Amino acid sequence: MTGVPVPGPGALGAEDVTVVVNGRTLVDRVSLHVAPGEVLALVGPNGAGKSTLLRTFYRVLRPTSGHVLLDGEDVWRMPGKRLAQRLAAVLQETAGDFELTVYEVVAMGRTPHKRAFEGDDAEDRDIIMGSLEELDVAALAQAPFDRLSGGEKQRVLIARALAQRTGTMVLDEPTNHLDLRHQLDALRLVRRVGVTAVIALHDLNLAASFCDRICVLDGGRVVATGTPQAVLTRDLLAEVYRVEAEVSRHPGTGIPQITVVPDARRDGRPVERG
Template identity: 75%
Template structure:
């Protein structure tokens, strides 16, 4: 089996091993502006990689190229060594599931029906749900503590409930790779933790955009930092989440300590009188 390696900036230097998600020199240019600029990274099988960076850094745009909602201006995305642009929609959906920031709030469907959409890539056209499909859908809802909502109208749910249902839909898809764009958005603290624990427990290859750096440190094997459309650095949480990086990329003064129980980096923002503040 060949293995891929990456430089400090995440650039791929060898052929990706089967089961690996590779972003290879991807740029997205819109109206002359590079929203993503030659971004490269590699996510190994079963690895959870956090994609972080300030607002406007290009995280969501890059993720859209991964799940093929956007065509990159240059570069490519490889899944299991195959260019995702050359895969059929059904083949890609069997291998990759996406949880997006945007929720389809106008679905006039029940929660069960929304989650059952995750089974579509595994069926022939016009096939109904069989016993296995129903079991998978209900198990996915149960994982997200949403089984009691199965018959509720999706468009009447709260933001947090909708988010859990959309994660359940991705879970029902049974794909080996997941792309999640702010999956903890709208969720309360307990469900934020439960969602990220679930991603880890599934053992899937996962690329997860997160704003909360402490959550990223706690749940991600590696962190990829984007800034102004570029990959600034990639490494373990301890390598990446430094006082210097937070100052340079996020323009904040912060203290980074080891969490007393887990040993992972823990960030505390410093307020008042700092070099970026007005005091």
């Protein structure tokens, strides 16, 4: 990748984090530690607390109790600019419409590294264009962001986070709206740049393929944490997702592969009678 290298990654963690909103507990005493350079997937059914937990990492939502730590320092005690120099985020609600070009949106990622009203220098431009190229949107640099497709917008927002050049990233469903090729490209990129990353994913097969560990949430609580091989079992999928699934191993990599077994009675298909 062009431009300066990504800074060394830091350790990210949640210490007994609870989030209560309008009397409802969305995250319940979650403790989670991500080592420097590790990629961890947050998985679980809708409403499990994945997005809520990620928002506490990036200071969008303050924990009711507990602490979020970056290299041992509480993120809520850090100046906002310094946090933005060290941690980047791709959150679902950031996918709104900006009256900016694609280039200008990605250039926003350089803001934490600049003084007020300071323009882009040659290094900034190199980083911005390199990030656009990595996400296959360089040809759209001068296009209005608000006229892009959902998948194109998502790639631009990932490019913006990449241009921020932090050592740690949190990504909330970064593969949403992306076709299969760009899903793979985005997750390969996170691994290649070597950042510490926490990624909320719905696709368990992608989580198993690209993440070092998986943390399963259900009802705001941690159900299991470990390697994909240890966590993704038939029993856990039945307990958490309420589905019957077969878990096999890829013959070359040993990575778990999950196939949901349809229930004819529930899925509306004709039931064969003996």
